[in-house]
Amino acid sequence: MCLFHIVNSKGILFVKYSLLTVEIYDNIMELGGIVLNTISNMLQARTWAVIGASDNKQKFGYKIFKCLVDNGLEVYAVNPGVSELLGQKCYASIKDLPTKPEAVDIVVPPRHGEQIIRECAEAGIRNIWLQPGADSEELIKIGQQLGLNVVHHACIMVELNK
Incomplete structure (x- = not known):
């Protein structure tokens, strides 16, 4: 399970994904940026x-x-x-x-x-x-x-x- 914090002008949104695909990653980036949450x-x-x-x-x-x-x-x-x-x-x-x-x-x-x-x-x-x-x-x-x-x-x- 991957947990991402999406930080944009509206604040912080927590999003969980069991599998991160390129499409999901691109959608997250469009929301305002990604805060990587684990070492990997x-x-x-x-x-x-x-x-x-x-x-x-x-x-x-x-x-x-x-x-x-x-x-x-x-x-x-x-x-x-x-x-x-x-x-x-x-x-x-x-x-x-x-x-x-x-x-x-x-x-x-x-x-x-x-x-x-x-x-x-x-x-x-x-x-x-x-x-x-x-x-x-x-x-x-x-x-x-x-x-x-x-x-x-x-x-x-x-x-x-x-």
Whole structure:
């Protein structure tokens, strides 16, 4: 059973499907967008931003960005202290991205998370992945209160390589 949150100007509608077909998916998208509700569904997102992307190969911000790129995804690096990563421009903030990603992976300490989650909500980004170490119960609660889909206590690199 798949549970989707449809978020549009009229609020949130919960829709359950036992089998998601292309036709149903297209109909959901026409209603105003989809908030992916499970890890496996979030992994279907094709465009990502990595908040806390790093040019230090030892840091998870680098490893996660590279993993997403290596998996053929369109990925934007976000870090105000880095200008370029793996030959791609690095953006100072979510607001600077050329297009809205379907999902955001957050790889920064929890003390920075609330501002980032609120910026994602303001930008209309509904799918947030909090990496282990970037998550906290408070951030999960804030994301859920804002109507966001929040994956936590899971590493995207592990999930992509299953």
